[in-house]
Amino acid sequence: MGNGCFYADRLAAGYGKRPVAEGLSFHAGRGEIVTLIGPNGAGKSTILKTISGGLAPMGGELVLDGVPMERIPRKERARKLAVVFTEKLQGELMTCRDVTAAGRYPYTGRLGLLSEKDQRAVDQALELVHGTDLGDRPFDRISDGQRQRIMLARALCQEPEMILLDEPTSHLDVKYKLEFLSLLREMARKKDLSVLMSLHELDLAERISDRVVCIKDGRMDRCGTPEQVFTPGYVEGLFGMTAGKFDAAGGSVEFSVPGGAVKPEDLPENAVFVIAGNGSGRQVFRKLQRENVPFVTGILFENDLDLPAAEALAAHVVKVPLGPVPEEAVREARAWIRRCQRVICCRTGFGVWEKENEDLFKYAERSGKTAGES
Numbered sequence: 001m002g003n004g005c006f007y008a009d010r011l012a013a014g015y016g017k018r019p020v021a022e023g024l025s026f027h028a029g030r031g032e033i034v035t036l037i038g039p040n041g042a043g044k045s046t047i048l049k050t051i052s053g054g055l056a057p058m059g060g061e062l063v064l065d066g067v068p069m070e071r072i073p074r075k076e077r078a079r080k081l082a083v084v085f086t087e088k089l090q091g092e093l094m095t096c097r098d099v100t101a102a103g104r105y106p107y108t109g110r111l112g113l114l115s116e117k118d119q120r121a122v123d124q125a126l127e128l129v130h131g132t133d134l135g136d137r138p139f140d141r142i143s144d145g146q147r148q149r150i151m152l153a154r155a156l157c158q159e160p161e162m163i164l165l166d167e168p169t170s171h172l173d174v175k176y177k178l179e180f181l182s183l184l185r186e187m188a189r190k191k192d193l194s195v196l197m198s199l200h201e202l203d204l205a206e207r208i209s210d211r212v213v214c215i216k217d218g219r220m221d222r223c224g225t226p227e228q229v230f231t232p233g234y235v236e237g238l239f240g241m242t243a244g245k246f247d248a249a250g251g252s253v254e255f256s257v258p259g260g261a262v263k264p265e266d267l268p269e270n271a272v273f274v275i276a277g278n279g280s281g282r283q284v285f286r287k288l289q290r291e292n293v294p295f296v297t298g299i300l301f302e303n304d305l306d307l308p309a310a311e312a313l314a315a316h317v318v319k320v321p322l323g324p325v326p327e328e329a330v331r332e333a334r335a336w337i338r339r340c341q342r343v344i345c346c347r348t349g350f351g352v353w354e355k356e357n358e359d360l361f362k363y364a365e366r367s368g369k370t371a372g373e374s
């Protein structure tokens with residue numbers, strides 16, 4: 001089970017008598033980020049609500065720092081566990097400082113008066129999220145990204161051992177998503193916090209998580225490091241994707257092959273051959289996809305930056321292992337060029353190891369099939 005700060009052992013979570021998900025066993029160590037992923041309605045929020053204490057577990061065990069959670073007194077649990085849920089917080093008439101200070105409630109007396117130590121903790125938390133300047137601003141008159149940072153400050157103020165976040169990036173634009181998750185990563189490491197959250201953005205989940213827990217059909221489908229989880233084809237199955245493809249290496253989602261999956265022998269007349277490589281082809285592949293133009297590409301080495309997008313989108317890829325390019329691959333690529341209506345070359349120059357692609361380009365030029373990049 002691991003010596004993590006938190007673990008769930010065969011947890012069942014749900015409403016009434018029906019578990020939404022069960023048999024969930026995973027842990028989150030100190031300084032670690034663990035992310036729940038899965039389709040809509042899989043039960044991610046229900047699991048987080050159960051761990052936060054908002055719902056009673058329907059089975060199994062939750063352990064924080066070696067102690068079963070149901071045995072941790074309420075007030076102590078409130079210190080150890082901070083919750084950042086995205087439901088609109090009622091923050092009218094409160095300044096950002098007031099909202100942050102609410103994180104100190106497990107430490108204040110019955111009157112909720114902040115001691116000097118509490119005030120310092122509030123200052124420090126605001127500073128950590130780069131929110132000092134927001135302190136006096138009304139909480140309901142700041143941006144969603146700023147609000148999210150203040151909510152994190154409130155959680156940090158609690159000096160917890162673990163933070164739970166339900167889709168913390170859902171209202172943020174791409175800049176704030178990255179900024180917020182980087183901040184979370186930094187806090188997890190700096191403060192030795194365990195972080196458990198749900199995320200819809202798989203690329204971010206892959207980049208930020210130490211471990212990923214996949215929930216599907218009421219159970220834990222997979223749990224492991226991003227490398228163990230995001231194997232080719234897995235995400236498509238987890239989400240029941242009938243169109244498109246998730247690029248496990250690049251962490252991005254690709255749409256379906258233009259014109260549907262075409263067998264190479266059925267390549268339509270308007271097909272294009274793309275000479276790419278070294279990341280130069282991805283934009284062109286996606287443009288052709290948007291225009292619904294089937295294409296073949298090559299010759300790509302098996303570690304080429306363009307390969308994941310090529311394999312997701314091309315009707316066929318002429319792919320070779322690292323090392324000298326076999327004559328057979330060159331013959332195959334030439335045959336494809338002959339079958340395609342035109343050739344797009346994405347390269348502005350060819351390296352010494354790309355002689356075969358340079359020759360292909362010359363071959364295409366002689367055949368009168370070359371065009372610019374578009």
Ligand SMILES: Nc1ncnc2c1ncn2[C@@H]1O[C@H](COP(=O)(O)OP(=O)(O)OP(=O)(O)O)[C@@H](O)[C@H]1O
Binds near residue numbers: 042045046047
């Ligand atoms: N209060 C509730 N009472 C009964 N059933 C609920 C309640 N809230 C959610 N559910 C059901 O529990 C299941 C899991 O919902 P949950 O919100 O946990 O999924 P999720 O994985 O977080 O989904 P999403 O990705 O859409 O946010 C769904 O079938 C949902 O309809």
